[in-house]
Amino acid sequence: MLAIYKRELRSYFQSMVGCVFVAFLVLFTGIYFTAYNLTAGYPYFSYTLSGSLIVFIVGIPLITMRSFAEERKNKTDQLLLTAPVSLTKVVLGKYMAMVTVVAIPNLIFCLFPLIIKMNGTAYLKVDYISIAVFFLLGCVYLAIGMFLSTLTESQIIAFITTFGALLLLYLWKGIMEFLPSSASGCMIGLLLMISVVVFYIWQITSNWILSAVLEAASVVACVAVYFVKSSVFENLLSGLLGKLAFADVFTGITQNHIVDMGGIVLYLSVITVFIFLTVQTIQKRRWS
Amino acid sequence: MIEVKNLVKKYGTHLAVDHLDFQLEPGRIYGFLGPNGAGKSTTMNIMTGYLGATEGQVVIDGHDILKEPEEAKKHIGYLPELPPLYMDMTVSEYLEFAAELKELPRKEREDSVQKVMDITRLNDVQFRLIKNLSKGYRQRVGLAQAILGFPDIIILDEPTVGLDPKQIIEIRELIRDMAKEHTVILSSHILAEVREVCDYIMIISKGKLVASDTPENLEHLMAGQNSLEIETKAKPEDVRRILKEVSGIERMEFDRTKDATTYAKIEVKSGSGREQDLREAVFLAFAEAGCPLLMLKASRASLEEVFMELTQAEEVAADAGDL
Structure with missing residues (x-):
């Protein structure tokens, strides 16, 4: 694991991708910092950081795109998978290298609140917590990008799908507003989502009896609940899907100075889920 | 020691490896x-744990490759068809990375890397980036990676592809040296190479093991592998009469050419000693009869013929199956 970690990290800084990412992020944050904090005199660095979020969305796919797509294309995955190292360690080694790359600009950001402090009042607690959560959000995006990189051999496709996914998550809150909030609308939406899941189950098991039973059971259950207590469905869709707006936890800190501990747990869970999915995707390819 | 038990690999409906079963001694x-697409690479990929098998088992020194992958993989060095090289590393960086990946003890790493670079003659290029190396050198770096740490079993998938004749000879020598202490498995579709290097040949066709024996035995395996060809001016009846005296002849076939010569193919009895050479007896018989021989030649089934016969017999059988 350590061998892979060291190799990956070195390769990020030899191939310029790492340097470009760090420079890009620090430059843009520096511009925001000059504008908001130094010129306008706003004492919160956390606010500046929320402006850098969009840079993350472009920068993260740049780091994750090559992680597995390149290995597969150059067939170097044969070296890793035939070495006496478990697949989980291979994935973790690569993931930790990417996390380190993202940690570097965040460590540099730690200097910015001190600059504010030198010139007057600073809110160090809020600023440092927001930097930590910003870093954690980066780790969530890395896990998603790494997973998408295992699905393809092409770095370009990995970049575009990751960028698309992160942009979608960024705009998620706005998209949520188009969803129906009435009980009947939510029930239909939920049924549609269940149908998609059942269709996927049918695809992987090719057992249509099982799928039909699942679909019928969920339709009956939903309709029954709707007639007994329709208020359950009100705002259900935006409640369920709204959780996907990961950046909300971060903006909650930068705008309202409220740390949502549930949100932090959500971040850690999403990271775990996507690392697990990455391992499973690679594992599955060996068998098909 | 490697045991491959009842190995099957399916890609969708295509059967790439069809119930392979063999044991390899150290x-x-x-x-x-085997011909292209016979399943050689797939078999090797399964043996090294890169791919999973649909059915069956691979046991390496007592460790199942799927149940105890880390323990089993420690005994294997593998050079895939395309050497798995990181282009942005130098040769020595790459080999050090491979040594660490293979979990060689920290103290031995430097020695091992130096040793394999000596063996594969990479010292001159050790500080160059792999992407700037020629194909032959890249192949050697891949080979160096495979033998790094000197595992018990070295698996090489077409190790001499893309090398020039001098390098091919060097690599063959290297493989022979390695075999003194290690088991070496190599795949190839070049017959001459396999015949020269290998102690034991396994012919694979359409995912099945069609023959496995030493090169010499494979050549003898063919029916009528020992036969003579002669050309003479005598008529077939005369040839038959002359050769009546010679013992050990199984069968004769005649072919009368336009310019009034007889071409005969004489098959030697296979039971009468493998190395029996009837050329002298045939020559003397014709000399006594005062009949000149225009040509006398021992023809023996070559490995090529064995290979063609075995792999094509498969094809004919498969075609018959389709009907």
Whole structure:
């Protein structure tokens, strides 16, 4: 694991991708910092950081795109998978290298609140917590990008799908507003989502009896609940899907100075889920 | 020691490896021989744990490759068809990375890397980036990676592809040296190479093991592998009469050419000693009869013929199956 970690990290800084990412992020944050904090005199660095979020969305796919797509294309995955190292360690080694790359600009950001402090009042607690959560959000995006990189051999496709996914998550809150909030609308939406899941189950098991039973059971259950207590469905869709707006936890800190501990747990869970999915995707390819 | 038990690999409906079953003893060089797409690479990929098998088992020194992958993989060095090289590393960086990946003890790493670079003659290029190396050198770096740490079993998938004749000879020598202490398995579709290097040949066709024996035995395996060809001016009846005296002849075939010569193919009885050479007896018989021989030649089934016969017999059988 350590061998892979060291190799990956070195390769990020030899191939310029790492340097470009760090420079890009620090430059843009520096511009925001000059504008908001130094010129306008706003004492919160956390606010500046929320402006850098969009840079993350472009920068993260740049780091994750090559992680597995390149290995597969150059067939170097044969070296890793035939070495006496478990697949989980291979994935973790690569993931930790990417996390380190993202940690570097965040460590540099730690200097910015001190600059504010030198010139007057600073809110160090809020600023440092927001930097930590910003870093954690980066780790969530890395896990998603790494997973998408295992699905393809092409770095370009990995970049575009990751960028698309992160942009979608960024705009998620706005998209949520188009969803129906009435009980009947939510029930239909939920049924549609269940149908998609059942269709996927049918695809992987090719057992249509099982799928039909699942679909019928969920339709009956939903309709029954709707007639007994329709208020359950009100705002259900935006409640369920709204959780996907990961950046909300971060903006909650930068705008309202409220740390949502549930949100932090959500971040850690999403990271775990996507690392697990990455391992499973690679594992599955060996068998098909 | 490697045991492959009832190995099956399916890609969708395509059967790439069809119930392979064999055991490999330590200290020998094994050759996988087969036409393109016969399943050689797939078999090797399964043996090294890169791919999972649909059915069956691979046991390496008592460790199942799927149940105890880390323990089993420690005994294997693998050079895939395309050497798995990181282009942005130098040769020595790459080999150090491979040594660490293979979990060689920290103290031995430097020595091992130096040793394999000496063996594969990479010292001159050790500080160059792999992407700037020629194909032959890249192949050697891949080979160096495979033998790094000197695992018990070294698996090489077409190790001499893309090398010039001098390098091919060097690599063959290297493989022979390695085989003194290690089991070496190599695949190839070049017959001459397999015949020269390997102690034991396994011919694979359409995912099935169609023959496995030493090169010499494979050549003898063919029916009528020992036969003579003669050309003479005598008529077929005369030839038959002259050769009546010679013992050990199984069968004769005649072919009368336009310019009034007889071409005969004489098959030697296979039971009468493998190395029996009837050329002298045939010559003397014709000399006594005062009949000149225009040509006398021992023809023996070559490995090529064995290979063609075995792999094509498969094809004919498969075609018959389709009907």
